[in-house]
Amino acid sequence: xxxxxxxxxxxxxxxxxxxxxxxxxxxxxxxxxxxxxxxxx
Amino acid sequence: xxxxxxxxxxxxxxxxxxxxxxxxxxxxxxxxxxxxxxxxxxxxxxxxxxxxxxxxxxxxxxxxxxxxxxxxxxxxxxxxxxxxxxxxxxxxxxxxxxxxxxxxxxxxxxxxxxxxxxxxxxxxxxxxxxxxxxxxxxxxxxxxxxxxxxxxxxxxxxxxxxxxxxxxxxxxxxxxxxxxxxxxxxxxxxxxxxxxxxxxxxxxxxxxxxxxxxxxxxxxxxxxxxxxxxxxxxxxxxxxxxxxxxxxxxxxxxxxxxxxxxxxxxxxxxxxxxxxxxxxxxxxxxxxxxxxxxxxxxxxxxxxxxxxxxxxxxxxxxxxxxxxxxxxxxxxxxxxxxxxxxxxxxxxxxxxxxxxxxxxxxxxxxxxxxxxxxxxxxxxxxxxxxxxxxxxxxxxxxxxxxxxxxxxxxxxxxxxxxxxxxxxxxxxxxxxxxxxxxxxxxxxxxxxxxxxxxxxxxxxxxxxxxxxxxxxxxxxxxxxxxxxxxxxxxxxxxxxxxxxxxxxxxxxxxxxxxxxxxxxxxxxxxxxxxxxxxxxxxxxxxxxxxxxxxxxxxxxxx
Numbered sequence: 001x002x003x004x005x006x007x008x009x010x011x012x013x014x015x016x017x018x019x020x021x022x023x024x025x026x027x028x029x030x031x032x033x034x035x036x037x038x039x040x041x
Numbered sequence: 042x043x044x045x046x047x048x049x050x051x052x053x054x055x056x057x058x059x060x061x062x063x064x065x066x067x068x069x070x071x072x073x074x075x076x077x078x079x080x081x082x083x084x085x086x087x088x089x090x091x092x093x094x095x096x097x098x099x100x101x102x103x104x105x106x107x108x109x110x111x112x113x114x115x116x117x118x119x120x121x122x123x124x125x126x127x128x129x130x131x132x133x134x135x136x137x138x139x140x141x142x143x144x145x146x147x148x149x150x151x152x153x154x155x156x157x158x159x160x161x162x163x164x165x166x167x168x169x170x171x172x173x174x175x176x177x178x179x180x181x182x183x184x185x186x187x188x189x190x191x192x193x194x195x196x197x198x199x200x201x202x203x204x205x206x207x208x209x210x211x212x213x214x215x216x217x218x219x220x221x222x223x224x225x226x227x228x229x230x231x232x233x234x235x236x237x238x239x240x241x242x243x244x245x246x247x248x249x250x251x252x253x254x255x256x257x258x259x260x261x262x263x264x265x266x267x268x269x270x271x272x273x274x275x276x277x278x279x280x281x282x283x284x285x286x287x288x289x290x291x292x293x294x295x296x297x298x299x300x301x302x303x304x305x306x307x308x309x310x311x312x313x314x315x316x317x318x319x320x321x322x323x324x325x326x327x328x329x330x331x332x333x334x335x336x337x338x339x340x341x342x343x344x345x346x347x348x349x350x351x352x353x354x355x356x357x358x359x360x361x362x363x364x365x366x367x368x369x370x371x372x373x374x375x376x377x378x379x380x381x382x383x384x385x386x387x388x389x390x391x392x393x394x395x396x397x398x399x400x401x402x403x404x405x406x407x408x409x410x411x412x413x414x415x416x417x418x419x420x421x422x423x424x425x426x427x428x429x430x431x432x433x434x435x436x437x438x439x440x441x442x443x444x445x446x447x448x449x450x451x452x453x454x455x456x457x458x459x460x461x462x463x464x465x466x467x468x469x470x471x472x473x474x475x476x477x478x479x480x481x482x483x484x485x486x487x488x489x490x491x492x493x494x495x496x497x498x499x500x501x502x503x504x505x506x507x508x509x510x511x512x513x514x515x516x517x518x519x520x521x522x523x524x525x526x527x528x529x530x531x532x533x534x535x536x537x538x539x540x541x542x543x544x545x546x547x548x549x550x551x552x553x554x555x556x557x558x559x560x561x562x563x564x565x566x567x568x569x570x571x572x573x574x575x576x577x578x579x580x581x582x583x584x585x586x587x588x589x590x591x592x593x594x595x596x597x598x599x
Contacts, residue, residue, distance in 0.1 A: 023123070037260055
């Protein structure tokens with residue numbers, strides 16, 4: 001028989017803004033890499 | 042051969058890590074001390090330790106070589122990493138942390154059953170146990186050839202060195218040592234980049250160098266090609282990469298154990314987000330060093346091939362004078378063309394100068410390929426990408442700095458080995474010995490068994506690395522199969538935290554069907570390996586869930 005998970009379901013909570021900053025930073029890095037490649041060519 | 046001062050730098054490094062390992066690893070009293078540093082580590086030490094574990098020596102040496110030979114498009118493999126880190130921060134990490142487990146697989150018994158835990162832990166031991174030998178062997182062969190040292194000496198230095206202080210100090214020692222090792226690796230990388238830039242002729246600025254590398258396509262970092270069979274594109278990097286990184290950071294004990302040592306859930310998350318922010322820039326710097334190395338060798342004649350042993354073996358049986366004369370002439374004309382191209386940048390004659398430079402580069406490559414074809418007649422797997430960087434270090438950098446870079450390579454190898462040793466012994470002791478052999482014993486007993494487990498895995502990896510020449514194909518085969526496990530294991534963790542109806546029977550069979558699906562994909566489709574984890578995870582979730590429903594309805598009817 002399966003057992004129930006012993007923790008509450010995950011929530012983004014107060015970390016939501018931190019995660020958004022990290023994702024935005026990642027998109028910005030993709031853009032910088034694209035600009036770098038375009039410049040170097 | 043290495044200068045005595047370089048050997049002294051290497052000796053100082055070994056002395057320093059043994060000292061740090063001994064000082065920080067004293068006073069281990071129980072398993073939580075020994076394997077989880079008493080859950081007391083700060084985020085920056087964990088973040089650097091996670092980074093060091095992932096950066097093996099072959100990553101450091103091979104990535105610069107990739108930048109030199111194929112350019113910077115390899116960076117796209119890391120595009121999914123930051124997104125995977127964010128997903129892990131709000132999914133698996135809180136579950137692992139709150140469950141107070143030693144291993145990721147222990148959580149599966151709390152959620153499913155003992156057989157699912159044992160299967161996943163066994164698959165981890167199978168895959169990682171043999172990959173540890175490869176992690177020791179691969180850089181040892183390269184370092185031995187380039188630095189003129191017996192490979193057995195380097196294998197023993199890495200294998201025995203890492204095993205000893207891991208067994209003595211446990212996780213706390215390993216993580217503090219890894220933090221320092223990562224800082225040494227970073228120092229080495231920046232020294233290399235600086236050495237390449239300052240080694241360029243006075244007339245060539247950094248922007249000129251980037252434009253020269255760019256003309257050959259080596260600075261291309263984003264490819265929008267939608268073909269799933271092409272490995273390095275933004276799509277494989279993001280979609281395949283997310284699943285690859287989720288599998289590695291979310292289900293591989295060598296990574297999970299790092300963030301389980303955090304003194305709080307916040308510090309666990311920060312350590313992963315640290316990697317999310319800095320991993321791509323770090324890889325960019327390493328690959329840029331490789332691409333600029335290509336520019337450096339426009340003006341400083343590179344060897345025909347970088348693997349000196351392969352070339353000497355060839356030169357002994359062939360008349361190379363004609364080829365070497367052609368190579369010298371082709372190099373001189375490419376050097377002149379590269380200089381003309383640099384002088385023409387921004388001017389009206391830039392297109393013509395670019396065409397002449399590219400034609401000269403092709404001409405030189407043709408002569409080199411003639412030699413490579415000859416080598417491949419006796420060695421079909423010949424590839425000297427990994428020899429580019431060590432050759433540059435040994436022949437172009439000053440005494441002392443060579444020692445520092447060698448130390449960085451040692452640090453990269455050892456940080457991966459010691460992480461794997463701690464995770465292998467944790468899984469062995471916690472998931473098998475304490476689970477099936479001695480369920481309750483004194484802390485002292487488990488500490489002795491844990492140290493013996495580290496010595497067993499360290500000895501096993503070193504032994505396999507020493508005899509890799511004979512065992513090579515068998516170990517590679519198991520390693521390849523080992524890479525099929527991670528996607529299905531990720532799928533089972535998705536079932537564990539994402540559904541309430543999945544059960545142990547479904548999870549167990551889901552893993553096996555997932556592994557089968559990945560093997561079929563690898564054998565019968567040309568799809569990039571980056572998608573294997575996605576396939577394995579999806580199949581494990583779909584079939585695991587369906588089978589769970591079948592079992593639960595049959596149990597209800599009984």
